[in-house]
Amino acid sequence: MNLPKPNSSYEPALVTRAGEVIPNAWQLLVDEDTTGAEGPYVLGFERALRDLDGLNGHYGVRVNPGDDVRLLEPFLDRITLIEVAFPGYRDGRGYSTARILREDLGYIGAIRAVGDVLRDQLFIMMRCGFDEFLVKDKDPAGAIAAASQRFSTTYQGAADSARPVWALRHGIGA
Amino acid sequence: MYVYDTFDHAFTRDRIREFSDQVARRLSGELTEDQFKPLRLMNGLYLQLHAYMLRIAVPYGVLSSRQMRKLAHIARTYDRDFGHFTTRQNLQFNWIRLADAPKILEELAEVEMHSLQTSGNCIRNTTTDQFAGAARDEHADPRPWAELIRQWSSNHPEFSFLPRKFKIAITGADRDRAAIRVHDIGLHIKPQGFDVYVGGGMGRTPSLGHCIRTGLPGEHLLSYLEAALRVYNRYGRRDNSFKARIKILVAALGPEEYKRQVEEEWARMDRARVDAPQAEIDRLKTFFPDPTFNTAAFDEAAFERARTADAAFARWIRNNTHPHKRDDHVSVTISLKPTGLPPGDASSAQMDLMADVADDYAYGELRVTHEQNIVLPHVAKNDLYALYTRLDAVNLSTANAGKITDMITCPGLDYCSLANARSIPLSQEISQRFEDANLTDRIGDLQIKISGCINACGHHHVGHIGILGVDKQGIEFYQILLGGRADEKAALGQITGKGLPAEAVPAAIERVVQLYLKLRTHDNERFIDTLERVGRDAFAEALHEPA
Incomplete structure (x- = not known):
């Protein structure tokens, strides 16, 4: 039997919440790699905490599920990209990470979901404040379009601009 | 009860469309079972031992008669003509075809129901007091x-x-x-x-x-x-x-x-x-007002005549009614625990009948209880005998609410892929042993809860008597716990005595109960009170066959 390929067997492609497929200019520095001229670089979490104080320019930081993103607060003005890792899609810690960045720390740079990112998670990722997705799907732009249109109603306030139903019901924030 | 507005309808519709798309992708192979699993679970669809099981949310256990009729219809059309009410105040259908699932969800949406978040690692259905809005001791709904x-x-x-x-x-x-x-x-x-x-x-x-x-x-x-x-x-x-x-x-x-x-x-x-x-x-x-209560004067003389003439009715009144905030009303428990049948199951005909009597005598409202029974929260006392008569005609008049045969029982090895031991046959044997109405009434309030494995879906930790099925080298064994309770004096039961083979359990329970009847100081000292007074050790010996 010729079955279509499972979602996760597609090569990841980088796509924005607007549905634009974009090239990835960033490289992840493994621990002791030195920064060269060809940046921009994404630093591991520990390294970011250690080095960002003495670095100039703008960096990205990789946040793994167990990392406390609030520790990045002093450095946020030097960070333009935060990659939130989903080693497995069942690990939901990254959703809290993104909301804390947006709603608590007021971070306005890019938040990118990387790892096990499938089309069925895109809607809630957008709601939590993600704006770039390294998604595994045969049609990345189509996956974004489908996720954007999936729900006309949201019951709760989150990091996006969607108004919760109670705000719509009572004309709040119109 | 709560009525959907356009937003709620839109959300449910969107969610069904999303799930239909996911089912289609699973059936085409684009989603692997591993990828599909959390998605189907979020929509209440489990893969059980024999088939897919669909768990339908009954938000906080509140059902309208119209919704109950829809559940009956689904049981008839897509399942084997019955449904199983659960300890989460939900309803499960145990024999569902995956391809039918989206269609069933559409049928449910017609009556403002869904199966969302009835499983999976998310926030599940919030549960509450089955007598909410009716109970005399309630201070806030x-x-x-x-x-x-x-x-x-x-x-x-x-x-x-x-x-x-x-x-x-x-x-x-x-x-x-x-x-x-x-x-x-x-x-x-x-x-x-x-x-x-x-x-x-x-x-x-x-x-x-x-x-x-x-x-x-x-x-x-x-x-x-x-x-x-x-x-x-x-x-x-x-x-x-x-x-x-x-x-x-x-x-x-x-x-x-x-x-x-x-x-x-x-x-x-x-x-x-x-x-x-x-x-x-x-x-x-505003969605939870009192119904427009029937205020016709309570005809106590007629009620007493019926009670005197029909001992079974008198017993049902004693065991299956709960004090209402109005003197001329009560809440009624419809027991889904008749002797010898799986606890919590109802046929489509029974569901239809419950919907009908809810319309005729209970302002169209029903509740699912976490004890796996159905409650009619508001019934005028004048209507009790008529209601009883109609329930009795379809085997729904079992007068055992809160009694020893009103057991919580998980599906067990008969249905569940996690279970180590059977639960339902054991509960049936215990209920047969205490079938005698006089004995049941003499024992009074006593909660037995049975789980077929350590995951405790049958709440054995909080049974006055808890029974836990374990697998001991391929043989089903049962551990007995004593002293659990889930009420305002919540406590966890403790394992007492050695594990017993299935055939020894009903007799062991009987010995414990007989000892309680001997030890209690008066008829109103409940089992749990006696146990608290004399301690578990007093009962440990009774669990085992005298040497």
């Missing part, structure tokens, strides 16, 4: 708050992939009939606000919830829950699914430290983004 939580937790973007499932229970009465101390979060509405209990649960590591806050204002309930869930989502264990419930986190941190983290999160939070405004809480409250 929990239903509007349960609806507020239902909406807030629906497709919650941050809490859809929690470490493990998450269950919230809420009560507004003095007597706790919602078992709030054995839930991930238990809420008790008090005049000065909400008491919040966290970290209760059963399963392999049973524990009672800790009170981490009192007097929480209702208008901040959602933001406080959000803070509590966020701490859990970030720090709950994910390396071992048996240690992933919030109770493990609360025990590891200590309740004080967990509370500190929640309060800190709550203090930082922009609550206005999370908390629904007072106007929305007020709106939700």
Whole structure:
């Protein structure tokens, strides 16, 4: 039997919440790699905490599920990209990470979901404040379009601009 | 009851469309079973031993007669003509075809129902007191708050992939009939606000919830829950699914430290983004008014004549009615525990009949109880005999609510892929042994709860007598626990004596009960009271055959 390929067997492609497929200019520095001229670089979490104080320019930081993103607060003005890792899609810690960045720390740079990112998670990722997705799907732009249109109603306030139903019901924030 | 507006309808429609698309992708092979699993679970679809099981949400156990008829229709059309009411106040269909699932969800949406978040590692159906809005000892109606939580937790973007499932229970009465101390979060509405209990649960590591806050204002309930869930989502264990419930986190941190983290999160939070405004809480409250009560004078003489003439009716009145806030009404429990049949099951004909009597005598409203029975919350006393007669005609007049044969029983090895031992046949044998109505009544209130494995779906930890099925080298064995209770004096039962083979259990239970009848000081000293007075050890010996 010729079955279509499972979602996760597609090569990841980088796509924005607007549905634009974009090239990835960033490289992840493994621990002791030195920064060269060809940046921009994404630093591991520990390294970011250690080095960002003495670095100039703008960096990205990789946040793994167990990392406390609030520790990045002093450095946020030097960070333009935060990659939130989903080693497995069942690990939901990254959703809290993104909301804390947006709603608590007021971070306005890019938040990118990387790892096990499938089309069925895109809607809630957008709601939590993600704006770039390294998604595994045969049609990345189509996956974004489908996720954007999936729900006309949201019951709760989150990091996006969607108004919760109670705000719509009572004309709040119109 | 709550009525969907255009937003609620739109949400349910969108969700069904999403799931239909996921089912189609699974059937085409684009989604692997591994990828499909969390998606189907979020929509209440389990793969069981023999077939797919679809678990339908009955939000906080409240059903209209119209919804009950729809469930009957689904049982007839897509299942084997019956459904199973669960301890989550939900309904399960055990013989569903995957391809039919989207169609069933559409049928449910017609009557404002769904199967969302009835499984998976998300916030599940909030449960409450089956007598909410009717009980004499209630000071606040929990239903509007349960609806507020239902909406807030629906497709919650941050809490859809929690470490493990998450269950919230809420009560507004003095007597706790919602078992709030054995839930991930238990809420008790008090005049000065909400008491919040966290970290209760059963399963392999049973524990009672800790009170981490009192007097929480209702208008901040959602933001406080959000803070509590966020701490859990970030720090709950994910390396071992048996240690992933919030109770493990609360025990590891200590309740004080967990509370500190929640309060800190709550203090930082922009609550206005999370908390629904007072106007929305007020709106939700308007959906739960009293029915227009039938105020015809109670004809006590006629009632007494019926009671004297029909001893079975008298017994049913004694055991299956609960005090109502109005003197001329009662709440009625329809027992789904007749002798010899699986607990919690109802045929489509029985569901239809329950819908009909709800329309004729109970203002069209029904409740599913966590004891796996059905309640008619408001029944005029004048209608009781007519109601009883109609229930009796379809084997729904079993007069055992709260009695020894009103057992909570998980599906067990007959249905469940996790179970180690059978539960339903054992409960049937026990109920046969106590079939004698006089004996049952003499024993009085006694709760037996049976689980076919350590996951404790049958709540054995909080049974006055709990029975746990274990697998001992391929043989089904049962451990007996004594002294559990889920009410306002919540306690966990303790394993007593040695494990017993299935055939020895009913006799052991009988010996324990006979000893209780001998030890009690008067007829109104309940089993649990006697046990508390004399201690478990007094009963340990009775569990085993005299040498």
